[in-house]
Amino acid sequence: MIMKIYKSHIKKLTPYFWEIPKEFYNRMRVPARILASEELLDAIMEDRSLVQLVNVASLPGIRGASLVMPDVHEGYGFPIGGVAATEYPKGVISPGGIGYDINCGVRLLTSSENINDIKEDMEALSKELYKEIPSGLGKGGWLKLSANQIEEVLTEGAEWAVRNGYGEPEDLNFIESLGRLTMADPSKVSDMAKKRGADQLGTIGSGNHFVEVDYVSDIYDATIAKAFGLYKNQVVVLIHTGSRGLGHQVATDYIKKIMAIMADFGIEVPDRELACVPLDSDVGQDYFKAMCAAANFAWCNREIISWEVRKAWEIMFGPDSQLHLMYDVAHNIAKIEKHRINDHDQEVIVHRKGATRAFAAGNPELPLAYRQVGQPVIIPGSMGTSSYVLAGAQGSMEKTFGSCCHGAGRRLSRTAAKKQVNAPALKEKLRERSIFVEAGSFKGLAEEAPIAYKDVNTVVETVHNANVAVKVARLKPAAVIKG
């Protein structure tokens, strides 16, 4: 088992791509590649992300290379910020390569408000949003689904919310996969998972999940910004959450099932969280269908949270001030996609765990409005720093299986953050900078303090310079709602 990787093991391919060659460890089936500046690479080497990356490179059926993005940090089994493509349909699918929070993702709503006109309303807006959006911690939300309704949500995804009056029909065009994976099969989701999810639609949860009001502080590419409907000083809303307890239970159920049978396929893994089976096996198929159902639940959840945000918005700014969905993208998911590997177009199972899809212009999966400019890539920073909107570029299709980073990436443990941060003082400090925070607990606030994260600007510069995604706009926070 590999315990440590030194810089001497890593080959520089370009200023932003690094490689641990296949020959480094005899179980590796493909090289392991790191998308990072040298400064970020040094930071990445401080935890065990690269050991985990090498382990992923040993999975049966993996193609091309195992990859990590510049915001990578150590996870469990797979690193967070990783991408792995396996052969379709004989290669493996691994629930750990997707994560417990299936289809954790982020969406951005655009408003017609200018920050200079509503600056004074931000504190009241943050309180109104906190009132409308339940965290769901232990109590659930206001929407309680019947057994039939939960089956419908798992099948229909965001369409269910729209059909029931909790969303706008035009939103659906601006959600990855139109907010519905058609391979979903609710019968593959356990009763326990359905029970956990039954009262959680419309809730954000805790941890790093949030609803944030931002304004556009900088435009880097005016043409793409116009296509995305973004302009300077415009107020926008970011929503970051996933499939809640339902998705967590689906992952728990299938990791256990897969661990029990993977030896039947001759598969051995160095970490139980890498448990995997061929996609075309019965259990592989069952997991994929259950994962698709959980992904649909997450898209429905973010659609209903948007409805709650719109409700608060209307109370604050009246019915004429509307919020439009710019885009909704998953960063914990597996998708069957066609990519060019060794000069051949091949279908592969792309696992993205803490990585955002970032398709370049021309891809038929993109909404018509964005097809000429590339897919919006939304990169949240931390509550006191910047977030970014980028557009998928050709480098992602050539080097990262159409993927990009998903955030700033943690640099401090939760324990270290709590030791270093005085949460009430942080809240006051942010308030002095006109950033109004409403949080369920000071403990959660300290854990998610800006100091706990890497510098998002450096992460974004890296993907921009590597032509994986190009910078379109920078966002600055004005109000933050946390569970």
Added chain:
Amino acid sequence: MKYEFIPHIADIRMRIEGQELDELFQAGLKGMTHLLKEDFCRHVKGMPVSLPVHVHAVDVTCLLIDFLSMILSMTYTEKLMFCELDIQKVTENEIKCNIIGFPMVSLDEEIKAVTYHEADVNRMANGNWTSYVVFDI
């Protein structure tokens, strides 16, 4: 029997220890409940509810993680916080017990899942059982 939390970059790592397996499982339960709601079990309110739990696994490490996963799921679905175990049988492959819970009020932290990462139930030099448990937060 004891539990302690050790820094982990993104999630929560707990180390548990017990003289015998039953104490190790008790420590896991107490630590997990403390994480969900600090000191909940010191100030319980309401009528206790006892629910049966029976878990089998291929080895003792899987047994511990599957057992804690089961209790975590029941915490959310039953809206109860579990503070005590009444163990009828525990081996390296099976645990049969009743778990004693109290009505949940609210949570400090939502645990997404109990992972197998770094879990390894083994005996220390002093004969005590120990393991790490990493929670996905």
